[in-house]
Amino acid sequence: MKKGINIELAKRVKDLPPYLFASIDRMKQDAVSKGVDLIDLSVGDPDIPTLEHIVRRMKIAVDNPRNHRYPSYEGMLPFRQAVADWYKRRFDVGLDPEKEVLSLIGSKEGIGHIPLAFINPGDVVLVPSPGYPVYPVAAIFAGGEGYSMPLLKGNRFLPDLKAVPQDVLQRARLMFINYPNNPTSATAPVEFYEDAVEFALRYNIIVCHDAAYSEIYYDNKQPLSFLQIPGAKEVGIEFHSLSKTYNMTGWRIGFAVGNARVIAGLGKIKTNLDSGIFQAIQEAGIEALETGDRLLSEIRHTYQERRDALYHGLKALGLDIELPEATFYLWSSVPKGFDSSSFVAYMLDKAGVLATPGNGFGAAGEGYVRFAMTVSVKRIKEAVERLKKVI
Numbered sequence: 001m002k003k004g005i006n007i008e009l010a011k012r013v014k015d016l017p018p019y020l021f022a023s024i025d026r027m028k029q030d031a032v033s034k035g036v037d038l039i040d041l042s043v044g045d046p047d048i049p050t051l052e053h054i055v056r057r058m059k060i061a062v063d064n065p066r067n068h069r070y071p072s073y074e075g076m077l078p079f080r081q082a083v084a085d086w087y088k089r090r091f092d093v094g095l096d097p098e099k100e101v102l103s104l105i106g107s108k109e110g111i112g113h114i115p116l117a118f119i120n121p122g123d124v125v126l127v128p129s130p131g132y133p134v135y136p137v138a139a140i141f142a143g144g145e146g147y148s149m150p151l152l153k154g155n156r157f158l159p160d161l162k163a164v165p166q167d168v169l170q171r172a173r174l175m176f177i178n179y180p181n182n183p184t185s186a187t188a189p190v191e192f193y194e195d196a197v198e199f200a201l202r203y204n205i206i207v208c209h210d211a212a213y214s215e216i217y218y219d220n221k222q223p224l225s226f227l228q229i230p231g232a233k234e235v236g237i238e239f240h241s242l243s244k245t246y247n248m249t250g251w252r253i254g255f256a257v258g259n260a261r262v263i264a265g266l267g268k269i270k271t272n273l274d275s276g277i278f279q280a281i282q283e284a285g286i287e288a289l290e291t292g293d294r295l296l297s298e299i300r301h302t303y304q305e306r307r308d309a310l311y312h313g314l315k316a317l318g319l320d321i322e323l324p325e326a327t328f329y330l331w332s333s334v335p336k337g338f339d340s341s342s343f344v345a346y347m348l349d350k351a352g353v354l355a356t357p358g359n360g361f362g363a364a365g366e367g368y369v370r371f372a373m374t375v376s377v378k379r380i381k382e383a384v385e386r387l388k389k390v391i
């Protein structure tokens with residue numbers, strides 16, 4: 001009798017891009033086990049707890065037996081209505097909650113699934129580089145391939161749509177864009193979105209705009225929704241998340257809004273794969289979407305103090321950085337003589353400060369590191385003091 005079977009990973013898993021954070025993860029574990037007082041600026045996860053009124057609503061919702069059964073896959077109508085109301089208030093964009101809103105188990109879930117609805121083998125998904133690693137992986141899992149559009153400093157970290165080659169355009173079916181941007185913290189002007197709509201119409205490409213950071217902004221400069229652009233709803237959808245706005249990363253709730261046929265396609269995949277979000281979480285989500293601006297301003301104020309401390313601190317060290325207008329990230333070039341990985345390793349070794357190497361977000365992230373402002377101002381100042389001694 002044979003002892004076992006030959007367990008082999010599928011090609012799509014073997015084809016995954018290498019996980020570039022593995023060596024950093026090891027170094028972090030090493031430092032922690034050696035007792036280093038690590039200042040971890042690598043985590044894209046808010047350290048601030050979920051707002052109290054949301055947690056309170058959850059506690060009540062959990063007790064309701066009606067919430068203990070299967071939810072509907074597309075989301076409770078009251079949640080989708082709350083999303084539509086929020087879009088109207090925040091962006092003055094009208095949405096049909098039944099056809100143009102879909103709830104998601106975190107926006108990552110929808111981003112990961114959407115190529116399954118629209119991508120055939122050989123099709124191309126245009127993805128930003130550097131960018132959220134899920135975009136190219138989702139393309140691969142659907143049997144397609146990602147084509148990287150570099151986000152370069154010289155172009156304000158916007159993709160140059162005119163630079164995508166004709167043969168790629170002929171196979172491109174879907175494009176991910178993401179502003180305010182992770183990891184570069186760049187925002188997009190209205191002209192860029194207008195170009196994206198025109199580009200999508202000309203080449204028949206579905207636009208998926210990831211707006212996870214639309215509410216984390218500074219100096220009262222409110223980022224736009226892609227759907228505010230005339231024609232946008234004809235060509236695409238927007239992904240949104242409660243994770244970053246309301247400090248709810250652990251709850252897993254987000255949504256997609258926009259073109260009804262694209263929403264229906266994504267919904268079709270979801271009906272076949274998942275059974276929606278726990279209704280108690282959707283009730284808490286409604287509460288979240290109704291949060292008054294005062295509480296959100298307080299959160300933005302907290303991040304703004306951190307941003308100012310980190311920006312001015314790092315600038316004084318001579319690092320080549322721009323003042324972030326949004327997101328809780330700061331994107332920095334590495335000093336001469338370093339690459340992304342060696343600079344991260346150097347800061348960790350000499351100062352106990354951990355950042356994320358930019359090349360982990362795609363080839364065009366080489367030469368950069370990302371700092372996340374998910375620790376207190378006190379710790380950020382301490383990080384700057386330590387770096388001052390070694391840079």
Ligand SMILES: *Cc1c(COP(=O)(O)O)cnc(C)c1O
Pocket residue numbers: 044105106107108109132178182210212240241242243244249252253254
């Ligand atoms: C955090 C993040 C998301 C996903 O967040 P969810 O918790 O899955 O809603 C999506 N896109 C970007 C760019 C992010 O940084």
